[in-house]
Amino acid sequence: MKTTGAVPIRFLTFTLHLILLVEAALAVRQSLTTVAPPTTEPHKNPGKPERGQYQLTGTNGSVCLMACMGLQLNISFTASSNKTVQNVVNLEPNDTKASGSCLKNNATLQLSADAIKTNLTFVFTLNETTSKYFVSEISLSAAWPDMKEPFSARNSSLHYLGATLGYSYMCREEQTLPVVKDLSINTFQVQLQPFNLTRNQFATAQQCQLDQDDMLIAIVVGSALAGLVLIVLVAYLIGRRRSHAGYQTI
Numbered sequence: 001m002k003t004t005g006a007v008p009i010r011f012l013t014f015t016l017h018l019i020l021l022v023e024a025a026l027a028v029r030q031s032l033t034t035v036a037p038p039t040t041e042p043h044k045n046p047g048k049p050e051r052g053q054y055q056l057t058g059t060n061g062s063v064c065l066m067a068c069m070g071l072q073l074n075i076s077f078t079a080s081s082n083k084t085v086q087n088v089v090n091l092e093p094n095d096t097k098a099s100g101s102c103l104k105n106n107a108t109l110q111l112s113a114d115a116i117k118t119n120l121t122f123v124f125t126l127n128e129t130t131s132k133y134f135v136s137e138i139s140l141s142a143a144w145p146d147m148k149e150p151f152s153a154r155n156s157s158l159h160y161l162g163a164t165l166g167y168s169y170m171c172r173e174e175q176t177l178p179v180v181k182d183l184s185i186n187t188f189q190v191q192l193q194p195f196n197l198t199r200n201q202f203a204t205a206q207q208c209q210l211d212q213d214d215m216l217i218a219i220v221v222g223s224a225l226a227g228l229v230l231i232v233l234v235a236y237l238i239g240r241r242r243s244h245a246g247y248q249t250i
Contacts, residue, residue, distance in 0.1 A: 045088055046072075048174075051189050052093030054109065055200075056100050063200040064102035065109060066168075070188035071120070073140070077182065078148045087144070089116065106136075107194040117143040120185075123156070124194035126165060133195055134162030138179045153183040161192065163206040168193035171208035 049070035058064035071091040079085050095115045100108040107124045123137035139154035160177050163169035170191045177185045193202050 046090045048072075048188055049090035049186075050093055052091065052096060054093075054096075054098035054111065056098065056102055056107070056109065058102050063197055065100070065107050065124075065192075065194045066197060066200075066202060067109060067122075067190075067192035067194075069190040069192065071111070072186035072188070073118070073120070073142075074176075074184045074186065075140075075142065075151060075182060077144075077151050079146050080148050082148065085146075087146075089118075091118070091120065102194070109194070126195055131165040132162055133165060134158075135160040135177075138177065138185060140179070140183055151182075153180045155179045161187075161190065161208075163193075166196050167204055167206045168202040169208070170205035171210060173208065173210035175208070175210065 049072050051068060051070045054067045055063050056065040073089045073091065074086065075089070076084060076086045091111065091113055092115070096111050096113045098109060098111055100110045100121075105126045105128065108121060109124070110119060110121045112119050119141045121137075121139045122135050123139075124133055125136035126133045136158055137154070137156040138158060138160075139152075141150065141152045143150040158177075158179070161169050161171070168191055171187070172189055175187045175190070177187060179185060190208075191202060191205060196203065
């Protein structure tokens with residue numbers, strides 16, 4: 001008599017449950033890595049911004065700060081029609097000038113886009129006790145034609161884009177950095193280093209948590225799929241063996 005084994009079926013069920021759990025983890029991660037924008041109706045999304053390359057030069061003539069990143073501004077403001085609108089604007093590298101200063105424990109990067117009358121400033125702080133640096137302040141001023149009055153926002157109690165002194169910070173994933181209620185900054189493909197640059201080059205990169213999570217999820221998914229293939233193969237071989245064993249020669 002031909003029989004079927006219950007063990008392969010249990011393995012298949014377990015693996016399918018594992019894949020469902022991985023898919024659920026991906027969905028949860030997606031919901032956690034994005035910050036809900038203001039409830040006002042947004043303008044048309046301009047798409048991903050172009051990645052700009054910005055740098056500052058110190059008093060000795062060497063580069064003291066480097067930043068490569070795409071930047072997108074999310075601003076809610078009162079328009080000339082007295083309606084509250086949300087606008088999403090990309091910072092265009094070709095129309096953006098970098099200026100600022102580099103000191104021992106802090107550095108300032110100001111990005112000025114004259115075409116859209118916008119100034120975006122990042123302040124980096126170095127904690128000498130922990131040897132960690134991070135963005136501690138973001139400010140923005142803008143005077144767009146459809147604004148009822150110029151927009152201005154600043155938050156000096158932030159802790160974003162942090163890494164260890166002697167390393168650069170890297171994050172390939174899109175991030176949303178809330179600044180104030182009416183302003184957040186979207187960053188894309190970031191690599192930056194505000195301190196201890198050597199020969200005008202980035203040091204070894206420390207990856208952000210989002211990139212590390214993506215790598216871990218990829219490993220889990222790959223392992224689950226490989227396990228599923230192996231289990232199906234084993235189940236097939238067991239089934240064939242039992243099938244042959246079920247028919248006896250008389």
